Amino acid sequence: MPLAISTLPDQQLNALKHAYRKMVARKRRQSAVTTVVIVVVLFVAAIGADVDLRTLTAKIANFTSYFDRILTLDGGARVWTDIGEWFWGWKKWLSLLGETVLISYVGTLAGAVVAFSLNFLAAANTAPTPWLRFAVRRLLEFCRTVPSIVFALIFVIAFGLGPMAGVLAIAIHSAGALGKLFSEIVENVDMKPVEGVRATGASWIACMRFAVLPQTMAGFASYTLLRFEINVREASVMGFVGAGGIGQELVVAVRKFYYSDVSAILALIIVTVFVIDITTGWVRGHFLGRERRA
C-alpha cells in the first residue's frame, strides 16, 4: 500500500497553526501570571513571618544538634544504650499518658452524646423547623471553629488547672465536628422507612429512633472512633496550657532543657498515638464496615 499523507491546503493549515499558537501563548501567559502571583504572595508572606534566611542558615545546625542533644543522656551516651536511664520516669509518664487517653475518651464520648442529640435537628431532612436547624448549625460551627486549646485556656481560668478543662474543651470541639459529620450521614439516609414509620402515626422521636437510627448507627460509631484518634493527639498538648495530661510534663522538659526526657516523652506519645490509631482502625474495619476516612 502506497504511503499517502494528505496535507491540508496552506490557507486552512495556516489558520489551524495560528489558532494553535494562540492557544499555547495563552496558556503560557496564564501560567506566567499564576507563577508571578504565587511568588509575590510568598514574598509578602516571608516578610510578614519575619523569615530571615540568614537566621535559617545560621541556625539550621541547631536543628540537627537539637536532635543530637535530645538523643543523648546526661552521662553523654546515646539514649538507646541505656533504656532504663532514658525512661527513668516511666511510671509517672505512663500514668500521665493514661490520663491523656482518659481525657480524650471522656471528652469524645461527651462530645459525641451532644452531637448525637443535636444532629437530627441540624440535618436538612429531619429538622423539625428551619429556624431551629439554622440555630443549631451556627452553634456547631462556632464549637468547631474556635480551636479547642483556646477553650482550654478559658476553662483553665474558670474551672482551675487540671484535666477537667481539657475534657470540656475536647468535648466542645468534638460536639461541633461530630455534629456536622453526623448530620451529613443523616442527610444521606433513605427516607422511605421514615415515611413508613410516620404513616403509623409515630411521633418525631419515634421516627428518628426506628427509621433513621438503624441506618446511621454504624456511621456514627465509625466517626466517633476517628474523632477519638484525633483527640488523643490533641489531649497530648492540652497540658501546654495547664489542662492535664502528658503535655504538661513535655513542656516542662522542653523549657528546662531536660533533653533526654524530651525524646523519651515524645517517643511515648508517638507510640501511644500509633497504638490508638491501629486499634481504632482495626475496630472500624472489622465491626463497622470500611467507612471512608474523612
Next chain:
Amino acid sequence: MTRKQLLDPSHSHDELRARYATVFNPSLKSRLIAPAILVAAIGLFIFGLVDLDFSPARMMAGLHQLGWFVTLMIPPNPGSSLPAYLTAMGETLSIAVLGTTIAAVVALPVSLLAARNIVPSNIFRFPVRRFLDSIRGVDQLIWALVWINVVGLGPFAGVLAIAVSDFGAFGKLFSEAIEGADKKPVEGIRASGGSALHEIRFGLMPQVLPVIAGQVLYFIESNVRSATIIGIVGAGGIGLQLAEQIRVLEWQKVSFLILMILVTVALIDWISSRLRFAIIGKRAIA
C-alpha cells in the same frame, strides 16, 4: 410462603418463628453483647469523671465563673490595640501560607517514593511511609515547641512547625493521589522511549497537579485555623495576643480576637473554595 399465608396471622406466626429462629430467639451471647458494651463504655466514662476530678460543686463554680466571663465579653472591644491585632493576623496568614507551601514543595518528591506505582518494592516504601506517619503522629504544637528551641521565639518557628507537620500529611495525601492516577499516559510516554523522569513529568504530573493544588489550598485554609493557636506556645501570630489577653483577663479583647479569628477563617474558606473550584472544577470537590 405465599402472600396470603404471610397476611394470615393465625397461620404464619409459628412458621415465621421456625424460619427466623435467630431473630425471634437470639442466643444469649448476641442478646448480651450490646448492653455489655454499653455498660462498659458508661462505666469507663464514670471512672474517667471520677479520676479526672469532676465534682458537681467544681462544675457549678466553674460554670458560674464562665457565665460571668461571658457577660464581661460583651461587647467585644479591641481597645487601642487594633493595629497590633491586625499585624498579628497578617503574621498568622503569612505563617500559614509559607508553612504550607514549604511543606508541599518538600513533600512532592518524597510522596513519589511513597507511591506504590512509582516504587513497587515494599522495602523502600515501608520506611518512607512509617517516617511520614511518625511526623504526623506528633501534634503541631509539639513541633512548634521543638522549633522554638532551634530558631528562637517568633513566627519563623511557626512556619517551620507547620511545614514539618504538614509535610507528613502531604506526603500521605500526595502519594494517594499519585496512586490513583491513570496508568495509560505513563505507558504512552514509556512506549515512545521516555525515561522514568519523563514518565513522571509528562505522564503523571499533569494528572496529579490539579488534585495537589486543591489539597494545598485546602490545607492553607485549615492551617490558618491552626496558625491562630501556635502563638500560644510562642511561635508568633494572633495566638500569642489571644493567650496573653486571656491570661490578663481582658475579656472584651478576648471576644474581639475570637470574632476576628472566626471572620478571617470564614473569609479564607470562601476565597480558597472559589480558587479550588477554579482549579479542579466544582464536581471534583462535591
